[in-house]
Amino acid sequence: MTPTAPLRSRKAQIDRVATSLFRARGFAATSMRELATELGLEAGSLYSHIKSKEEILHRVCFGLADDFFAAFATATTDTAVPIATQLRLAIEGHVRVLTRDSAASTVFLQEWRHLSEPARTEFLALRDRYEAAFRALVQQGIATGELHAPDASFVTLTLLASLNWLPAWYRPDGNLTPDEIAHRLAEQLLQGLEGRRVSG
Amino acid sequence: MTPTAPLRSRKAQIDRVATSLFRARGFAATSMRELATELGLEAGSLYSHIKSKEEILHRVCFGLADDFFAAFATATTDTAVPIATQLRLAIEGHVRVLTRDSAASTVFLQEWRHLSEPARTEFLALRDRYEAAFRALVQQGIATGELHAPDASFVTLTLLASLNWLPAWYRPDGNLTPDEIAHRLAEQLLQGLEGRRVSG
């Protein structure tokens, strides 16, 4: 039924509701009592299913990190494909993960800093690794002459920024499907990078 | 001394320290006792200078909103200037505000949702008005043929997203000055929009 998580386990249901609350109010401003009420039970009952509030945040953040890495790997498996195409596929994969569960994506992007150590440091390392993978792709594209830009880091930062703003305005019932959005974003971002124009 | 706020009033000093804490930990996760300690005094003493915790957030958010509007107005006063140039100036102005006080900018961008009503709604109205002004500029540019894009809304969203990610990675002691960053960002974003290429 719900596109984001299976209904079978109570734990998954808690994660799902908590994620949407974390998105709406922020992690620190969401209370366990609020979460329990939303689920129709008492605060103490939550602890039959989870160990702590932060455990939920941890699962959301690291779960989504896995998704992003998986999407990127899929987009870049075939090294025979032109870099520009690989980058386009990576962008589309990234957007697909973002739109599949925009509540979780927002939490992933905004609330990770409420992770305590060492999870916080681990998370940042993952994020850096992901950005580095994107940057390497851009750099490769510049080296082969497929992409034109003076600075791969700069390009990568603005590119991911454009993409990561998506959960802030994306609405599943909007007039663009996730794939259309992904395609448009890739088009718009790469037109500049590729230095060519498709139409007027 | 400090580039962000004058030292003369204790109130301004509280605002400045609070802003940096709000940025680091988030508004909800920052306690008044923590803020007081950082300032070398007791929690109760803060209330000789401010009315509430939220008052600080309010001042930061609405103060920066004023700055953004002022910068945009300055960039677009001369209507004889080509739209593409006005847009470039608006981008550079926006970046200048962002980099002048990146802690306050981060709070402005991330923590506004902890404003209670009606301030929250007022803030969102301001933000919408600002985005609409940018969008109108883009739309005008498309109409005159100076800019090429299928959808002004889409362009504006990704454009502002790229810019607003800046406080997340900008470091005042980095190897690019704010003006260089502003120029590069404008260049990179408009090269795509303008459909031309400066160099290889």
Place this chain on the structure above:
DNA sequence: TATGCTTGCTAACGCTCGTTAGCAAGCGAA
């Protein structure tokens, strides 16, 4: 000298927080 503003303290208020202990009902598997 008197006024009033700025600045800061101590002590405490009512409240909410995340979490735990102990108990119990339901239910599928052995």
Place this chain on the structure above:
DNA sequence: TTCGCTTGCTAACGAGCGTTAGCAAGCATA
């Protein structure tokens, strides 16, 4: 039927929260 897992309750813990009241020292101005 018994075992054990899932699910949920009530009651309470210690801690921290934002905020207030009441008081007082310092200091510039009138």
